[in-house]
Amino acid sequence: MTDRSWSRRELLKSAGAGALALAAGAVIHERMSTYIVGTDSDAGVTAASSVSDTDPLRIDLRAHTPWQLVRGTFSSARVESLTSRDDVAFVQPDRWLETASDPSDDGGDDGDEDDDGEEDDDGGEDDDGGEDDGRTVPWGTARIGAKTVIEDGRRADGVDIGIIDSGIDATHPDLEDAVAPPTDEDAHKAWVKCRGGDCEHPWSDDGGHGTHVAGTAAGASRSDGTLSVAPGATLHALKVCGGLGRCRTSAVAKAVRYAADQGWDVVNLSLGSPQESPALQAAGEYALEAGVMLVAAAGNRGRADSVGYPAAYDEYLGVSATTIDDGIAGFSSRGPGVDIAAPGADICAPVPGGYDTLDGTSMAAPHVAGAAAHAIGDGASAAETRVALLETAEDLGLEETEQGAGLVDVAALLGEEHDGGTGDGVSCPAGLPD
Template identity: 55%
Template sequence: MSNPEWSRRDVLKTVGVGAVGLGVGAVALDRMDRYIVGARDADATLAAASVSDTREERIDLSKYTGLTLVVGAYSKATRQSLFSREDVAFVHPDHELSYVDAPASETPPASDQQSGEDQQPSDQVLPWGIDRVDADVAHAEGATGEGVHVGIVDGGITASHPDLEANLADPSVEGNHRAWVECSGDDCEHPWSDDGDHGTHVAGTVAATEGDSGVVGVAPEATLHALKVCGGAGGCRTSDIAGAIRYAADQGWDVVNLSLGGPSESPALQAAGEYARDSGVVLVAAAGNAGRPDSVGYPAAYDEFVAVSATTIDDGIASFSSTGPEVDVAAPGESVCSAVVDGHDVLDGTSMASPHVAGGVAQLLAAGTSPEEVRDRLLDSAEDIGNAEDEQGAGLLDVAAALDYDSDDDGTGDGTGCPA
């Protein structure tokens, strides 16, 4: 693994910690400094575990990276002692990441949208992004993503949503879904249920079922797995995300979508990404919503992840989208309609762009493309929409072209309209 160099100043600085505990002593842990130790061997793992001020958590990535992540609470002196060991690769804050959403955009021109008055409840809406990436062309050719398993590392999925329940892995089977942060509120069917809309919206873009109502996703017969690492407000711990990535890899799932991120480098997430990639998982991540050059966030900026920027309905780069040389491909991210907990809504963000690509990956894998070939296939078939390479990467995702179907259709479906 190619680890970045970490200065003592970066590694040893303190950060605020959130309300998510490691199983015991959550209140006490909130008042401590929470860090992730990258242990190179068993001795370092034991040392890091033994000096944590609360019960530690271990994430074993040694099969592919040689590292075990030890998550615990450490004083400054303890961190300094651990970092001085040759068998410790890094000691880094357990940062809180967040969804990469943007503020809601202004209502688009009437020509670009379908009003709720015109939209009948029984009609299925073709969101503009699904049409623009030519997923509808793939559907017409019989390509649905069937047999591919997609892990949604996010805020959970609403199991009973009519657009999603047919494609959601059986909730009664232990291990099909998992929560690191449990759903809170009155409408939580499962610990991994969505209590904030975000995960359900992402899942809908990946794999909402094709039918007579609701919306349709890029891969409408892929199987969805909820990996809930974020609470309803969107806070997500680095250690939980790393654990979820490893879990998906160990389950043998095919694709993982991460519509979350942060500005700080994280060797723990890079290591988890390497573990998953070498296990055969394709990782797709939102580039971020910093809205300026050279601002792609983490984990998207790492080579182990396919980094996705966001486009508008007229093929521009969304004003909020992070850009930079790490961007691999672009996808629709502004005014995207999809499922939410209580129905449907339009949201903005590279969070909305990333699942278009995750669905495209599912389509490629279902068609027999190997995980090692997927990135090149996506990039080679992407449509040049006239933006700078740092903004669009290889271009706009084109699912039909990636599958060798005619991709001359540049339509935008039902615009930014959403089901009534």
């Protein structure tokens, strides 16, 4: 990994394992908790699996890294014993992550894990730059130059974007032609159950968050609805979060590996935790070596040195959120883990059954994912795209810990210019078109 800042002892401390030792022949009765063990040997896998109180789950990352992850249930004494092994790099709790958007967004139950697996009005124009139509151009899509390049006929056809989130509503008119065919059994996957709402597929969105994120990144090019950043790209739902936006670390790690194994180009993670997660760093290393562009929301803690994980890791491009006035959003996390900024306040996008305006670095990240899709569709590799995104970002005059390299600029990324307009501002359709 490129920035392995953790250590076995630090992870042990974070797990609350204490300084217990296994006494020979002793019977220790204590509460069991779920952990992820990171090891670079088969013997480490065997050791972790043999002492798990539940059936262990292995996440094999050896195709691109030295690592294997084992999710199991262990006592603190067993955690201590595993941590003492030279072939075990870390033992971390399989903690909950959360989606990084307005917490007032409601949804259904979180479900259970499935181990199987204001404000300029530019008006709306059609994709050829012609006459006005009924489409809403969200301010963020226009501000980063996506509207300009789309009007010039630039699309992201052939690019695959994995949305690691709460699922996607494949029936939404803005998304139905952008989502990979539901009949393709490898195109989508769920690690939690869909509960409530319209659960037509296991990976359907029962919270709305994933649909909003997907609709910003890449939606169908239509004469009504909302304009996404990268029309033409194909969306893949990787459902790891329940309706309330909680997501297990192990599920996220599995989803990152799955996207990499499918050969998809860009992965968006609008979720995170304030606590370090070497398991997600290992999964990120795997995907990065496989040629995947990883984009992650910085978090919504609204203060200095508060960028969450996995965004803070070098393997992921950490995204902060800006306002329509080019300021840093008050809720946005700041710190050295911010690589780039994107619109994240008052963002209109599709949700199941209609549209909604949400705030969060969750909303900022898919602007960058969509920009990356344009570059990759234009022939750049994931590594080249990351460099180009940072080199062409617009300096807003904010602190580097707030904006990173600056505001993502799709037009500059593709060698074009734009006026920095804000489309239809914060307007949002009242409901689905007739």
